Amino acid sequence: MPQITIDGTPVSIEDDSCVLEAIRGIGIEVPALCYHPALTPAGACKLCVVEVTMPDKPPRVMPSCILKLKPGMDIKTGTERVHKARTRAFRRLARYAPESETIRRLAEKFNVDIGQVPDNCIRCRLCVRACREIVGAGALAMDDMDNVVAAAGDNCIGCGTCVNLCPTGAIRMQDRDGIRTIYIRDEVIGKSPLVRCEACGQLFATQKFLSRVEEKTGDHPHVKEHHQYCPTCAKLLSDRVKSSSKIKRM
Numbered sequence: 001m002p003q004i005t006i007d008g009t010p011v012s013i014e015d016d017s018c019v020l021e022a023i024r025g026i027g028i029e030v031p032a033l034c035y036h037p038a039l040t041p042a043g044a045c046k047l048c049v050v051e052v053t054m055p056d057k058p059p060r061v062m063p064s065c066i067l068k069l070k071p072g073m074d075i076k077t078g079t080e081r082v083h084k085a086r087t088r089a090f091r092r093l094a095r096y097a098p099e100s101e102t103i104r105r106l107a108e109k110f111n112v113d114i115g116q117v118p119d120n121c122i123r124c125r126l127c128v129r130a131c132r133e134i135v136g137a138g139a140l141a142m143d144d145m146d147n148v149v150a151a152a153g154d155n156c157i158g159c160g161t162c163v164n165l166c167p168t169g170a171i172r173m174q175d176r177d178g179i180r181t182i183y184i185r186d187e188v189i190g191k192s193p194l195v196r197c198e199a200c201g202q203l204f205a206t207q208k209f210l211s212r213v214e215e216k217t218g219d220h221p222h223v224k225e226h227h228q229y230c231p232t233c234a235k236l237l238s239d240r241v242k243s244s245s246k247i248k249r250m
């Protein structure tokens with residue numbers, strides 16, 4: 001039976017299936033995102049590059065998914081040239097899909113440094129300063145190592161101030177299934193349950209935020225009792241109170 005060599009191990013080949021399958025068949029891991037065994041390979045992501053030497057030919061670095069097995073092939077999956085080509089491929093993909101956790105995790109697994117990925121943040125630090133100076137939560141900080149905005153502990157109260165202030169929309173908020181999530185890139189800054197308005201029943205703010213407001217305003221002489229009203233109902237009810245007090249005065 002014809003033979004090839006994969007990372008120094010002789011392997012018998014039975015057909016002309018692809019090099020990637022043969023490598024994986026002997027338990028060696030090679031990253032690939034565009035490969036599916038049921039489809040014609042495209043060599044698009046280029047993560048599965050290997051170094052191939054054919055008898056009497058110089059070594060070449062090529063995507064292994066589009067390479068057919070040929071007798072006498074000497075395949076190497078971990079050379080310096082492979083690592084460089086794989087790094088280039090990972091960086092290119094990270095530019096296309098900067099928020100992809102899959103790409104980041106896979107790169108980590110294969111010891112590839114994909115460098116700093118664009119995250120839509122212009123490093124103005126408005127969010128960090130607002131969270132500290134206005135909200136008083138201190139839930140955001142600059143990560144000095146990577147020069148990125150990141151969560152500082154578990155301090156987020158889900159107020160959304162940073163989301164509203166961010167000039168480029170890099171920090172986002174998602175309200176789903178009664179939970180508010182604040183995040184940047186694919187990293188969660190905070191997750192907090194939402195509370196329903198006592199008047200209309202709409203989910204409108206997080207309990208952590210309402211508790212913070214209560215803590216800050218509780219002693220104020222004009223705050224008599226706390227109700228959890230959404231801004232619309234609070235306005236409606238206070239307008240009614242104002243107009244009924246005007247009627248009494250007349």
Ligand code: SF4
Pocket residue numbers: 130131135137138139140155156157158159160161162163182189190
């Ligand atoms: S949502 Fe969280 S991180 Fe953003 S300003 Fe409010 S407390 Fe700070």
